[in-house]
Amino acid sequence: MFDVGIDVGSVSINCVVIDESGKIVKEYPYLRHFGRFLEEVQKTIAKVYEDFSKDKIKSVSITGNHGKVISEKLGIPYEFDSITQVVGACRLVPGVRTIISMGGQDACLFRIAYHDGDWELESFTMNGPCAAGTGSFIDQQAERLSSSIYGEEIDFSYDHIEKTLKDFIELGMKSKDPAPVACRCTVFTKSDMIHLQNKGESLENIIAGLHYGNAANYISTIVSNQKLEKPIIFIGGVASNALQVRAFRHYYPELIVPEQHTSVSALGVALHAQKNGWECRPSLEKMAEVGESAEEFPRAPALRLEKTKFTPSKELTPVKKAYDPPITAYLGIDIGSTTTKYALIDDHGKIIHKQYVQTQGKPIEVTQRLLRVxxxxxxxxxxxxxxxxxxxxxxxVGDFVNADLIIDEITAHARGAVEMDPTVDTVFEIGGQDSKYIRILNTYPFDFDMNKVCAAGTGSFLHELANKLKINIVGEFQEIALSSKNPISLAERCTVFMESDLVSYAQKGAQINDLIAGLCYAIVHNYLNRVVGKRKIGQKIMFLGGPSLNKGIVAAFEKVLNRELIVPPNREVMGAFGAALAVREKQHQAGILESKSHSLEKLINMKVSYTEKICRADPRCHNECKLKIYRFGDRKSIWGGDCGRYEMAQATGPITKNFFKVREEIFEEYLLEKAEQLSDLAEPLRKPDKYTIGIPLALPFWEWGVLWANFFAE
Incomplete structure (x- = not known):
């Protein structure tokens, strides 16, 4: 009698058949299901019955991301893959201590210990709602670069994807010098890879750098400071990728890749069924009945603009260009992750010129080009x-132009929004790779939040999926979205996962306009749940950023919130507009009649060059931040990194006052009016008929200590 184990993952189906001794007698080929997992499981079971005869099968059991759904539909026993992966791994590599697992949408780390001849899970770490470091992540990057490899459009057939991956990996294996690629988010990775291509970096170095970056990201986010004991094995679909194996062996030279690395979980569930005496032979007839049932999609209301006054025009009224004397103006430059824009305003705060272009990973060069225009x-x-x-x-860029004012984007957008409408109390801003929420109180920013390392729901996210569906993001996207009568309700997800969902729904018969409208809703829900969270949303909401030019996104916000949104003209340059207003106020208040910035001619003609390197300043840091070392003429300037180390180093001139010391002195002055510091007391404090309250010198104390001292004393 045989036991069958089937692993139905997010991307693929893997199946093994074992005999009564637990030995694998057949391992079926790795199979991508493209969202049609129920249909493919039925075919797999039918093939097993054909190969072994149904009467000789004792049990068919299932595991994996989609296993639970199929278990309920077909009545097949199910076990969690976090258990089956370990069971299978311990059979394939007895005594294994560490399991690195990378599947289609999951990346996990298992640390195993043994007691009394049996294993126990010492620790388990897994990726969150981000696809960085998974098989789908690698697949998507391979698809992006395939046009550079083949010079033609790609398709999504199984054979083509497998060929693309094979050629992608073979090309990367030729690399001798992997390029530095950040792999924390698929959208950011795309920007990095485009930037490297624009610099002329070879494809083999970019592909190799992607895999080495993927390994570094796994170690940084999942391994972290955990010590990995040997033997260490690598399992899952990504373990078939020789280049990813090589990247991991850079860190773990003795890494083992079992022969049946893609079927470890399927083996584990078969062994689990055998140990527990499960018996199940699902009926092919019943499976056929389940497969014939109509596919239902979750739906959302149709998108309509009913309350919001949408202003599509972005054009400025031409300004007369003959002034004597010249008019006074102020320039704001907003250098975003994907776009750079400027707004030139006159002394009355009116925008007289603006420009909006792609940053292309070259902020200085793009700024020079804008200044030339x-x-x-x-x-x-x-x-x-x-x-x-x-x-x-x-x-x-502020360092390059010697700006009169460098201002954060929260303050800049808030200032621009208030100028447009002084009654606004909430600002939603969605940019290329950043999303921001700003709460405004009495015309000033009162609270804010931003997206973290995930770019899901941003402009790049939208652009990426539109390109994948061959839809022009300008104009065509919104028209398709608004034409849908029954949008499909999509979960707000990482770009890679969302793409998988779209492909899956499309293959199940969903209409493209329903998917695009559903994508608009997904962006809105992603923003509200991940950026705004539980923060207050006011009554006067202004929507800014590139996606605010899209009627479909605006209509989705209106429908979800059930209120009007303010979408002002020139909203795509609102940050630059706010910066220009802020520098105008600063110069007016200081009575400054001339900018300290270099002349436009000098900036345009300045020779600029830069090199890139990975920061190694702190050996304990795993971030591998990319630094840009600029030369502005004969001046050196270093930028980059997450910790602010180099930004702080740009300060010029001697430090004349230690403000940390000043704060400490003020804090102690007010604190000691009501309290005694224990270290200053010659003997314990005792006051008749009074309680003595001790407050620890811990972190919250340094913020709230004066309050608590006064509260308890009075």
């Missing part, structure tokens, strides 16, 4: 009295 436009009729920078590249 601006210089040609103003041609002597404007006197720029102040320059401000904002956005993620504000510091490096």
């Amino acid at each position: 601006l210089n040609e436009e103003i041609d002597g009729w404007v006197n720029i009295r102040g320059v401000a920078t904002t956005g993620s590249g504000r510091n490096v």
